[in-house]
Each structure stands twice: as structure tokens, then as C-alpha cells.
Amino acid sequence: MKKFINDPADVVTEALAGLAAAHPDLRVDTAEQYVARADAPRPGKVALVSGGGSGHEPLHGGFVGAGMLDAACPGEVFTSPVPDQILAATKAVDGGAGVVHVVKNYTGDVMNFQLAAELAADEGIAVETVLVDDDVAVENSTWTAGRRGTGATLLVEKIAGALAEEGGKLGEVAAIGREVNAASASFAYALTAGTTPAAGRPGFELPDDEIEAGVGIHGEPGRRRERLRPARELVRSALDVILEAQPLDRGERVIVLVNGLGGTPLIELYLIYGEVATVLAERGVEISRRLVGNYVTSLDMAGMSITVTRVTDEMIRLWDAPVRTPGLRWGA
Amino acid sequence: MKKFINDPADVVTEALAGLAAAHPDLRVDTAEQYVARADAPRPGKVALVSGGGSGHEPLHGGFVGAGMLDAACPGEVFTSPVPDQILAATKAVDGGAGVVHVVKNYTGDVMNFQLAAELAADEGIAVETVLVDDDVAVENSTWTAGRRGTGATLLVEKIAGALAEEGGKLGEVAAIGREVNAASASFAYALTAGTTPAAGRPGFELPDDEIEAGVGIHGEPGRRRERLRPARELVRSALDVILEAQPLDRGERVIVLVNGLGGTPLIELYLIYGEVATVLAERGVEISRRLVGNYVTSLDMAGMSITVTRVTDEMIRLWDAPVRTPGLRWGA
The missing domain is CATH 3.40.50.10440 (Dihydroxyacetone kinase; domain 1)
Structure with missing residues (x-):
């Protein structure tokens, strides 16, 4: 380690x-x-x-x-x-x-x-x-x-x-x-496991061409292990699961969080956000606000999660209100 | 990859x-x-x-x-x-x-x-x-x-x-x-190399117990490879180099950036910042402002850099001024 x-x-x-x-x-x-x-x-x-x-x-x-x-x-x-x-x-x-x-x-x-x-x-x-x-x-x-x-x-x-x-x-x-x-509904993929200081080795092992679909933020198993696919396919699959659990009509508004699990570079998270925006646009869903970065992580796990939250005017107003914390800050 | x-x-x-x-x-x-x-x-x-x-x-x-x-x-x-x-x-x-x-x-x-x-x-x-x-x-x-x-x-x-x-x-x-x-003076350590999408494999290989001291943000070699040591020793060594290049008298004020290179969790960066604060306090240097996070990264490299900038009142005033960007935001 x-x-x-x-x-x-x-x-x-x-x-x-x-x-x-x-x-x-x-x-x-x-x-x-x-x-x-x-x-x-x-x-x-x-x-x-x-x-x-x-x-x-x-x-x-x-x-x-x-x-x-x-x-x-x-x-x-x-x-x-x-x-x-x-x-x-x-x-x-x-x-x-x-x-x-x-x-x-x-x-x-x-x-x-x-x-x-x-x-x-x-x-x-x-x-x-x-x-x-x-x-x-x-x-x-x-x-x-x-x-x-x-x-x-x-x-x-x-x-x-x-x-x-x-x-x-x-x-x-x-x-x-x-x-x-x-x-809200979320879905995550892991490319690698995180390593806790106490254990000193990754929480699980994944072959070089496999990912964990539906992983938890402590490395809990998800739905299945599958072959790594292009980002646009992974995003579509994740949004299929999310929108099955949380159906959205055309014209509904959401806040989207594209969240890194700690070891995934920001350049990949922005690429993923672009794919999310494309899919939601096709479905007629309006992304009112969004956040892209490492916010709810799993140590150094390479991976990402997508969260979609259906929002009201009041939720957007409260989202936009000033916040002043080490990890999230605007308007203050 | x-x-x-x-x-x-x-x-x-x-x-x-x-x-x-x-x-x-x-x-x-x-x-x-x-x-x-x-x-x-x-x-x-x-x-x-x-x-x-x-x-x-x-x-x-x-x-x-x-x-x-x-x-x-x-x-x-x-x-x-x-x-x-x-x-x-x-x-x-x-x-x-x-x-x-x-x-x-x-x-x-x-x-x-x-x-x-x-x-x-x-x-x-x-x-x-x-x-x-x-x-x-x-x-x-x-x-x-x-x-x-x-x-x-x-x-x-x-x-x-x-x-x-x-x-x-x-x-x-x-x-x-x-x-x-x-x-300003900066010094970085790498625990692992980043992987570019084009190359598909890490830019260099490090044994499990070695680190690159003085690594560049593209994985350029630093001063030497050395055994991994406790964070407090690495921080002291980095600050020795930084303060030799940029001597600071007691009472001088600085802005400190503890920067993750992409694959290092925030919990480690805060631990490092604590060590930096301890060492600079011993030397009588006042940390006027600081920033801890992933700002100047090297893809998914596990590593961190420390930057120390000697500042004037005017620099602090300008640092505190409102900024509104995706990566840095306050007061706006």
C-alpha cells in the first residue's frame, strides 16, 4: 500500500x-x-x-x-x-x-x-x-x-x-x-477498488477489462461484473436503470450530479456529463442545475456515479441559495 | 487501460x-x-x-x-x-x-x-x-x-x-x-504514474514501496526514487527543498496550496496539510490563506504537490476577491 x-x-x-x-x-x-x-x-x-x-x-x-x-x-x-x-x-x-x-x-x-x-x-x-x-x-x-x-x-x-x-x-x-x-436515483460504476489504510490492499479485484456495475461507495458488489464498454454505452445503461426506478416525463426538470469516486480524473467526469446531457436531452428532460466533480468518494476508487433528482421550483431556489463550505461554495 | x-x-x-x-x-x-x-x-x-x-x-x-x-x-x-x-x-x-x-x-x-x-x-x-x-x-x-x-x-x-x-x-x-x-516554490511526490488515454498504460512504473520525489505533472522524473516514508517525513523533506529555494523569515506570510495530482483521496491531502501547517508554525511562518484539493492534476496519478507563495497585503486582497469559475469559486 x-x-x-x-x-x-x-x-x-x-x-x-x-x-x-x-x-x-x-x-x-x-x-x-x-x-x-x-x-x-x-x-x-x-x-x-x-x-x-x-x-x-x-x-x-x-x-x-x-x-x-x-x-x-x-x-x-x-x-x-x-x-x-x-x-x-x-x-x-x-x-x-x-x-x-x-x-x-x-x-x-x-x-x-x-x-x-x-x-x-x-x-x-x-x-x-x-x-x-x-x-x-x-x-x-x-x-x-x-x-x-x-x-x-x-x-x-x-x-x-x-x-x-x-x-x-x-x-x-x-x-x-x-x-x-x-x-433521487443514483447508479455507479467501478473500474478499480479503493484501498483502506487498515486493509492496505484493494477491497476487491477486477480483471483488466472488467468493471463493477452498480458498485457501492464501500466497494459493495453491484448488479454484475461486465466488460468495460465505451462511456456512452455505460451512461445509457446507468440512465436506463435510474429512469426505470424514477420515471421522468418530457419537460420535467432535474439536477444532475456526475460524481467521481476518488480516482477518476475530472476530464473523464466531464466527458461523462456530456453523455448524460445528450441522453437526457433526447428524452426531453431539462437539466436545470448540475455538478461535476469528486463529492461522494470511495477513497481512491476509480469510478463514477450518476445521480438524477427531479426538482421543483422551490428545490432549485434552495439549491441556488448561498453555501459556504470547504467542499461546496457559491454566492458567499 | x-x-x-x-x-x-x-x-x-x-x-x-x-x-x-x-x-x-x-x-x-x-x-x-x-x-x-x-x-x-x-x-x-x-x-x-x-x-x-x-x-x-x-x-x-x-x-x-x-x-x-x-x-x-x-x-x-x-x-x-x-x-x-x-x-x-x-x-x-x-x-x-x-x-x-x-x-x-x-x-x-x-x-x-x-x-x-x-x-x-x-x-x-x-x-x-x-x-x-x-x-x-x-x-x-x-x-x-x-x-x-x-x-x-x-x-x-x-x-x-x-x-x-x-x-x-x-x-x-x-x-x-x-x-x-x-x-512561489513547489515540490511534488508521486506514488503511481498517470495513464494517458493514448498510451493506455502508466507513464512509468514504481515498485510497491517506492515513490518519485520531485515528480513533474507529466510524470517527468524528479530528484530520485526513494522508499515510501511516513507523510510527516515527506512533508518535511519537501518543505526543506522549498524553503531552501525560497527562504522565509519568521513572521512572513504565505499562501499554501496542497494539491492532489488526481488519484490521491482528499483525506490524505488534509492529513498532509496538517503536517505542512505544523512545520511552518515551527518556523514562524504565517499561513494567511490555503487551498487543499485537486487543482493541478496529472490525470489519475496518485501523488501530491506542495506550493508555498510568499505574499504581500495586496496579493492577499486579490486572492480574496470574488472568483467564479468551475474549479475555484468564492464570493460570487
């Missing part, structure tokens, strides 16, 4: 120290292991807290800041954060208006966020949970009952975060987060 | 089509092969034009927009843009106040930008050239007489671009670009 690390056991802690040094407008609690806005808690504002295993950066720590998350709880690499950690973050950012937990649908994450929510309730903090399960490649998976949560997490955090920033109430913020998730 | 492409010969053209589809505020001329601000030319504004081989995205096309470049000329992967292409871009964005060419120091780039500048002069366009040669790993290299141009290109484009945006004159914009370059 070749990585820029010291001891594999210290990767998450040391990366958090770097994040803290790089972003003075974040507050990193290295003891409790969470990242919060430096100005949290904001009295009267609904707070958003997310988290999950590390290795998906910039998700979630890189999405903490004005207009998005109030706090993020990074677990060890590909490992759920623990309930005490989530509780500490929840208490740290609660401004009295309640807290929304944004939880990707993995069994450990769901269980630990639920425990934390119950503990928070015991302390008088109202918590609503938004479960993200947008990955339509498979039902159930290695660490998941039901669909996995992947790229749509970014959209949920951005759009619900914007509503919270402008004064939305707890129920409203949770509701729009759930709407965004319900309106 | 596993890549998300169609025909290797079409990668740059198709990625440009995707860039155009993704960013309506850019104008992509696919015939002449350049990317320009949609609102160019802006009468009376000094225009900035850069370019170079593709494969370093978001550099340069991703840095076109308000507050940074007016146009970028992407060559084929790792191949210089041609003079006609540079001339076309220069003419397209000239607003009558002259054009600054930002050129990374590679022989082909230098020659082709020079030819284009002469052709532009024949047509009555005043061109100043800012040569970027910040990579202090080696004097002369595979495709370079003198030092190579790498990470400092981003700082030159951002800071000179901000001055042009606020009405700086041709000589002033070029002068501050040269000052930023002169105040």
Missing part, C-alpha cells in the same frame, strides 16, 4: 487536524470527533447533523458551513460513527429549534443515529431523521437493508440546509430533505 | 463538450478548441489567456470565469496547444486593453505561446507573457529548459486575474503575475 499517511490508525484524527488547520471557520472537536460550524449553535435555527464512515470526502465534514450542515460526525474509514459522538455533535449545534439527522442507509449508521436521536430526545432535543437511500443498483447490500445511500446525500444536505438557513422549521426542513431523497 | 472514455482520440473534444454543457456561463469553441468566458471580450479589460496540455484539470479550462482567466486553450493530453488555437483565443477575448498569456514553462508551450503572441502583435493586440516556473525539484527536465511550471499557475491566474477584473492595466497585471511566480 502506498498512501500519504503516518500510522494507519491515526488517519482520521490527523486528517481532522488538517481540516481544522485549513478551515478556521470550522470547529473540530478532536476528542468527540466531530466537525461543526464555528458559529454553532445558532439560536432558533434548525441544525443539520450528518455523518458516516470516513473515506467519502468531502462528504460529510467538507459540507459543514453556512447553508449546509451544522455538524458532521466522521467515523473511522468505512465505519459508522458511534452514538456518543453523534449525540455530542447534536448537542453542540442544537439552537433550540431541533436537529435534523441526515443518515445514509447503512445498518450501522441507521442504528447509531437512532440511538443518538433517542438520547438527544431524553435531553429535550427534538430530532427528525432523513434517511437517504437513492442508490437504485440493488435492493439490500453488504451493509444495508434496502437501498444504499450515496450521491443524493449531497443534494439533501444542500437543499435542506438552505431551508434551515433561511429559517425553516424542523418539520419543514426534514420534509424537504425526504422529498429530495424520494425524487 | 480502464477509463470512462469512448475513442481515446476524442477524449479532449468530448470532455470540452461536457464542460460546455455543464457551464452555460462559458463559451466553448470546439472548432478552435478554446474555452472562454461567455461575456468576453469585455471592452477595456485586460484579458488573461492560459493553456497547456489537457490532463491537468481543472487547470486551465476550469479556471475560466469572472476574476480569473478569460480563456484557456487545452491541447491534447500532455501536449501543447498550437499557435493558431492560442491566437484565436487571444483575439476572441481581447477587449482592447491587451492580453496576458500565462504560460507554464514547458518548451512546447513557451514556443507556441510566443508564436501566438507575435501573430497577435501583428494584428495590433498587445500581449505580455507571464512564465510560470515554480517547481524547485529540478533544473531542466524532460520537456523543460529551466524549472517546470506547476501549482503556482493557479495562484498566478487567481491573483493576476483579480487585478485584471478590477481594472488593472496590462503592465500591472503582468507584473503581479510575475511577482507571484517569483515568490
